Amino acid sequence: MSIHNYDVVIVGAGPGGSTAAKEAAESGLKTIFFERGRKPGEKNSSGSGLGPRMWLDFDIMKELSPDVCPSMRAGTAARHYFVDSNDEVASYIMTRPTSSVNYEPAKSFITMNIYRSEFDPWLAKFATDAGAELKTSTLIVGLLKEDGKVVGVIDEKGEKYRGIVIGADGVISTVARESGLRSKWAQKQVTITIQYDFEVSPKKIDDIMGDETLAVWWSAVFPAAYQVFFNDGFHIGFGNWMSWWDKNPLHYLNRCIKLKYFQRLVRILDAKPREFQSHLLPWQGEPYDTHTDNVMLIGDAGGFPCPLEAEGMYPAMITGRAAAEVAAEAISEGDTSIEFLSRYDTAWKKTSVGEDFEAGSELYSIWKALPFSPRENMSWIVPLVSEVLGGIIDWSEPHPKRIRQVARTIKGYLPKIIPMLMKEILPLLTASLGEEKMDLVTNPEKLLAAMPEVELALAQAFMSADDEEE
Amino acid sequence: MDIRINDLVKRIPGTGDFISIDKEKCTMCERCLIICVANLWKKKKDHVYIVDDYQSKCLECAACYQVCEPGAIDFQYPAGGTGVVFEKG
Structure with missing residues (x-):
């Protein structure tokens, strides 16, 4: 077999691989990218939400329309259902982009929801239009090595492609494995995520859901489930780390779709199960070993x-x-060593994505403690939230007495709330605000010196809470 | 509502074999039995095995491979252009 020479060889034609291919081709590099499906996207399942930051950073997003991506539907507002230990929806709230969100399209939607079978091919076309070569139905099975160093890739037919390698081949990455960067994820770094797709007529979604086209089913009995509406359907799915499961993931997802409340939605939407997908999803606090x-x-x-x-x-x-930018620099300077490619870490850390990972381990830890810990934490958070929301409209007692009853119930949760704040919320605030500002905020003496009325208010709030019988 | 997930997955045949288990390395921890949503892993008295017709039932998520701490399960993606097709993924 002959060796095909390229500047850049990209394994995978998902959103990452296609973006890398487009940018590499545009900077004049001879570029090829590979897709194991017959077309990009047909092997991918996904939460399927495009975040508004994409419209800030990628001009092409302005061209995304129902003409090229018929499944698109804006996830404008999100419902948060709270499911208690008895499989009952105990309360729910709805949220939409808040007044502090300060740019379009983030003011208009939380996510833009699309099926990958439409979005991925649309994106890949920008790369091929820029001159990158796309090879579909082609599985990359190994890396081409010379003197122990990676110089390219090998496909399932034994064809060899030489060039700087960008691994865009997903969670179980052949490039990561064969290059020695990662043999396998730790169980706490990766989730299994499963989802049903239901078919629903667009008009029913318009009439019944309006623009409330996202939902999270926070739950004390299963990992928080997401519901994402598309033009003519929705996903209901969830995930959790590989180490979490004591029963089959499907057992827990079916518990969600068997909720009376969910079944009522299925009936009024006349929703029909259409597809089922399972995939792994890396979920960790800090990327490392990103290059060699x-x-x-x-x-x-x-x-x-x-x-x-x-x-x-x-x-x-x-x-x-x-990665495409660093590849272009590496090729122009004739140095693709691990030392030179450390520029890649420098580059992504400067981006909006890098900023998320500045507080990565704290954010990861919060998610683990809340939606991913149904029994340990959601089992008390759901009744706590429901107590607060349910206390608002309640004619069972004189209102001052009800307020004291609710306050006493909340007080009963303090032994759970305070450790949660100390363990999860304070580290995140510290990571975001810095030690100095956190000291001001969290030092009670400094805080009370600045705001003496806080002490008085706290004293009054709980003063008479205990002197009343249930 | 009882849904048979295998009725909801389209496939292109011709994958060839792409999953195998090394009985010598298997510690019978049964994590693969718990994690596989297609329920393809089974246990006999002294060994764990994957069902014969897994090629027409597997979702290609690789959860069995990932969850296998002793590294007994090998997983390679099926041949290009074959296997599961997600139209609404």
Whole structure:
């Protein structure tokens, strides 16, 4: 077999690989990218939300329309259902982009929801239009090595492609494995994420959901489930780290879709199960080992999904762009060593994605403690939230007495709330604000010296809470 | 609502074999039995095995490979252009 020579060889044609291919081709590099499916996107399942930051960073996003991506539907507002230990929806709230959100399209939607079978091919076309070569139905099975160093890739037919290698091949990355960067994820760095797709008529969604086209089912009995509406359907799915499961993931997801409340939604939407998907998703506090001699890992392959909510496509595109830029510099300076490619880490750390990872381990830890800990924490958070919301409209007692009853119930949760604040929230605030500002905020003496009325208010709030019988 | 997930997955045949287990390395921890949503891993008295027709039921998520601490399960993606197709993923 002959060797095909390229400047850049990209394994994977998802959002990361296609972005890297487009940027590499545009900077004049001879570029090829590979897709194991018959077309990009057909092997991918996803939470399927495009974050508004993509419209800030990628001009092409302005061209995304229902003409090219018929499934798109803005996730404008989000419902948060709270499911208690008895499989009952105990309360819910709705949120939409808040007044402090300060740019479009973030004011208009939380996520833009799309099916990957439409979005990924659309994105890949920008790369091929820029001159990159796309080879579909082609599995890369190994790396081409000379003197122990990676110089390219090998496909399943034994064809060899030489060039700087960008691993955009997802969570179980052949490039990561064969280059020695990572043999396998630790169980706490990766989730299994499963989801049903339901078919629903667009009109029913318009009429019944309006613009409330995202939902999180926070739960005391299963890991928090997300519900994402598309033009003619929705996903309901969830994930958790590999180490969490004591029963099959499907057992827990079916518990969600069997909720009376969920079944009522299915009936009124006349929703029909259409597809089922399962995939792994890296979810960790800090990417590391992102590159070696002649190799860079981007997107899921490099562990870049957001440490809080695992937004994946945007980090893949940002790291794809960073890797293509560094590849161009490396080729022009004739140095693709691990030392030179450390510029890749410098580059992505300067981006919006890098900023998320500045507090990565704290964000990761919060998610682990809340949606991923149904029994340990959501089992008390759900009744706590429901107590507060439910206390607002309540005619069972004179209102002053009800306020004291609710306050007493909240007080009963303090032994749970305070450790949670200390363990999860304070570290995040410290990571975001810095030690000095945190000292001002958290030192009670300094705080009370600045605001003496706080002490009085606290004293009054709990003064008479205990003197009343249930 | 009982849903058979295998009715909800499209596949292109011709994958060839892409999953295998090394019985020598397997410690019978059964994590693969718990994690596989397609329920493809089974246990006999002294060994764990994958069902014969896994090629027509596997979702290609690689959870069995990932969860296998002793590294007994090997997983390679199926041949290009074959296997599961997600149209609404």
